[in-house]
Amino acid sequence: MDETLTIGQLANRFELKTSAIRYYERVGVLPEPARESGQRRYGLDAIKRLEILDVAKRAGFTLDEARVLLQRSDAGSPAFESLRELAARKLPEVDALIARARAMRTWLLTATDCSCTTLDVCALFDRDAQKPQTEVVRPLAITHVGRGQRAA
Amino acid sequence: MDETLTIGQLANRFELKTSAIRYYERVGVLPEPARESGQRRYGLDAIKRLEILDVAKRAGFTLDEARVLLQRSDAGSPAFESLRELAARKLPEVDALIARARAMRTWLLTATDCSCTTLDVCALFDRDAQKPQTEVVRPLAITHVGRGQRAA
DNA sequence: GTGCACCTTGAACCCAACTTGAAGTCAAGG
DNA sequence: CCTTGACTTCAAGTTGGGTTCAAGGTGCAC
Numbered sequence: 001m002d003e004t005l006t007i008g009q010l011a012n013r014f015e016l017k018t019s020a021i022r023y024y025e026r027v028g029v030l031p032e033p034a035r036e037s038g039q040r041r042y043g044l045d046a047i048k049r050l051e052i053l054d055v056a057k058r059a060g061f062t063l064d065e066a067r068v069l070l071q072r073s074d075a076g077s078p079a080f081e082s083l084r085e086l087a088a089r090k091l092p093e094v095d096a097l098i099a100r101a102r103a104m105r106t107w108l109l110t111a112t113d114c115s116c117t118t119l120d121v122c123a124l125f126d127r128d129a130q131k132p133q134t135e136v137v138r139p140l141a142i143t144h145v146g147r148g149q150r151a152a
Numbered sequence: 153m154d155e156t157l158t159i160g161q162l163a164n165r166f167e168l169k170t171s172a173i174r175y176y177e178r179v180g181v182l183p184e185p186a187r188e189s190g191q192r193r194y195g196l197d198a199i200k201r202l203e204i205l206d207v208a209k210r211a212g213f214t215l216d217e218a219r220v221l222l223q224r225s226d227a228g229s230p231a232f233e234s235l236r237e238l239a240a241r242k243l244p245e246v247d248a249l250i251a252r253a254r255a256m257r258t259w260l261l262t263a264t265d266c267s268c269t270t271l272d273v274c275a276l277f278d279r280d281a282q283k284p285q286t287e288v289v290r291p292l293a294i295t296h297v298g299r300g301q302r303a304a
Numbered sequence: 305g306t307g308c309a310c311c312t313t314g315a316a317c318c319c320a321a322c323t324t325g326a327a328g329t330c331a332a333g334g
Numbered sequence: 335c336c337t338t339g340a341c342t343t344c345a346a347g348t349t350g351g352g353t354t355c356a357a358g359g360t361g362c363a364c
Contacts, residue, residue, distance in 0.1 A: 008310065018311085023352055037360065039311050059263075060256045063351070087263035094257050100210075101250045107211045108246060111239040160340065170341085171323055179321090189330065191341055215321070 004034070004041040014050050029053060029067045060094060061086065156186070156193040166202050181205060181219045212242060 011018045024030040030049060033040045049070055056066040065086055163170045176182040182201060185192045201222055208218040217238055 006311075017353075019353055020351080022313095027351090037311095039360080055259075058252075058256065059259045060253075084264050084266075087260045091257070091260045091264070094253055094260060098250060098253045098257065101212075101246055101253060104210065104212045105243070105246050105250065107207075108239045108243045111211075112236050112243070114236075158341075169323075172321080174342095175322055189341095191330085 004036075004043055005047075007040045007042070010042045010046065010050070013047070014054065016050075024053070024063070027063060027067070029063050029070065059087075060090060156188075156195055157199075159192045159194070162194045162198065162202070165199070166206065168202075176205070176215070179215060179219065181215055181222065212246060213238065 005013070007018045007021055010016075011021055021030065025032060030046060033042050033046060035041065052070060053066050056069060057063075061069065069083060069086060157165070159170045159173055162168075163173055173182065177184060182198060185194050185198060187193065204222060205218050208221060209215075213221065221235060221238065
């Protein structure tokens with residue numbers, strides 16, 4: 001029980017690829033770990049960090065935001081201010097996402113039992129009728145999900 | 153009233169950039185339009201297409217899916233089968249998105265009035281406690297929103 | 305002493321949906 | 335004639351979150 005893990009063991013534990021962990025290190029989300037004959041060795045701190053990161057990703061934070069979060073968490077004292085700040089900024093984005101997704105859902109349901117025979121005459125494609133509910137929301141940073149890798 | 157628009161006029165009408173319209177043409181979402189001394193001239197068909205595309209994008213279709221949709225719409229006869237098919241395939245993805253977004257929302261609300269002083273001890277970052285509700289959903293093709301351009 | 309599993313590196317590649325840039329064309333106005 | 339402004343082309347860049355590749359190191363068992 002020496003409490004350190006290789007990158008492969010750590011990756012397994014979090015269902016990540018080793019390349020992802022190296023990537024996190026590269027972009028500053030994880031600090032550089034200790035080495036044993038050139039190889040990375042991770043301790044409890046890294047595990048805790050990845051756990052936090054895991055939750056943060058689920059919560060819709062980008063890696064950049066998570067990086068800030070984790071830096072503050074290290075700093076010690078005013079740790080939680082940044083989290084509350086970030087959460088408060090994130091909330092309206094998430095609300096907008098939910099609203100948009102619901103409008104989409106309604107549209108899709110209607111579409112599956114629409115009986116028009118050509119698209120041109122169908123009310124589903126009446127732009128103005130849809131506008132009020134389904135405003136397009138621009139910068140929505142929930143886009144990290146599922147990009148850059150094909151079916152893990 | 154000659155009913156044709158230049159690319160710039162069309163772009164204005166849909167709050168797109170001209171580059172986006174050329175891009176749509178390049179990837180086959182819009183057909184090649186007529187030309188007058190080299191310049192694109194768009195008619196009502198193009199407007200209708202962009203209206204459909206607009207709704208399709210709101211509904212979470214990718215450009216690729218929209219392209220199929222619009223091709224079928226041209227073909228004439230079995231037009232709506234493809235739409236119903238696409239809608240049926242899309243629905244569970246949207247449901248998953250909504251579920252995930254709601255879990256996120258709960259988490260964010262909790263975060264804004266959590267009173268922990270360091271991240272390490274906070275229940276918000278207890279991975280296992282969150283798992284059941286907030287499973288990470290992988291391929292979620294709603295990612296077309298807000299990528300590739302900074303704040304239109 | 306070699307086979308094997310695991311680790312190392314940097315650079316290049318992936319995706320979607322565009323945007324940006326350079327260099328050129330065209331018509332109208334002064 | 336010259337400028338202005340809107341158009342044209344094709345190539346390359348941007349974004350985020352990684353993956354993939356080639357070439358090589360390390361340690362242990364057989």
